[in-house]
Amino acid sequence: MPRVVVDVMLKPEILDPQGQAVANALPRLGVSDVASVRIGRRIEIEFTGEPDLDRAREIADKLLANPVIEDFTVRVVTDETAGAPS
Amino acid sequence: MPRVVVDVMLKPEILDPQGQAVANALPRLGVSDVASVRIGRRIEIEFTGEPDLDRAREIADKLLANPVIEDFTVRVVTDETAGAPS
Numbered sequence: 001m002p003r004v005v006v007d008v009m010l011k012p013e014i015l016d017p018q019g020q021a022v023a024n025a026l027p028r029l030g031v032s033d034v035a036s037v038r039i040g041r042r043i044e045i046e047f048t049g050e051p052d053l054d055r056a057r058e059i060a061d062k063l064l065a066n067p068v069i070e071d072f073t074v075r076v077v078t079d080e081t082a083g084a085p086s
Numbered sequence: 087m088p089r090v091v092v093d094v095m096l097k098p099e100i101l102d103p104q105g106q107a108v109a110n111a112l113p114r115l116g117v118s119d120v121a122s123v124r125i126g127r128r129i130e131i132e133f134t135g136e137p138d139l140d141r142a143r144e145i146a147d148k149l150l151a152n153p154v155i156e157d158f159t160v161r162v163v164t165d166e167t168a169g170a171p172s
Contacts, residue, residue: 008128025149031144038129040127040129044124045123046120047119058117059120063111063112
């Protein structure tokens with residue numbers, strides 16, 4: 001069933017301490033080739049009818065993202081393009 | 087620059103109170119055609135060299151996701167496929 005996915009990420013100029021904590025932990029796992037880690041939110045919205053991108057954008061703007069520090073993108077995802085669980 | 091995106095979502099059978107809170111708030115915005123909202127995490131990993139999917143999968147498994155309650159998917163994203171900010 002198609003759904004709308006909203007990706008919310010901190011703006012590039014905003015510091016991401018959570019991502020930095022992960023990046024700093026990586027050498028302990030033996031990983032040394034990671035330049036940066038940034039952590040945001042992924043929200044999946046299922047509509048009762050057709051997925052509505054404009055509606056999803058409105059929801060994201062009012063409820064899901066803080067436009068002062070975050071950017072968001074909105075897209076329709078079908079199960080085929082969502083990718084198989086790893 | 088290509089990076090690896092890890093999407094972490096609660097397993098479908100796990101209750102998502104955060105998403106439910108958003109879904110319950112929607113009628114107050116005049117939105118009545120949303121069936122469900124689920125909130126997860128999106129992690130962007132930038133490698134110093136080539137993006138390494140297997141490495142990213144290992145990081146996700148050990149550090150980013152709780153495999154008891156969460157599923158994750160790993161994919162390479164270039165700036166072209168990432169979508170323009172809305």
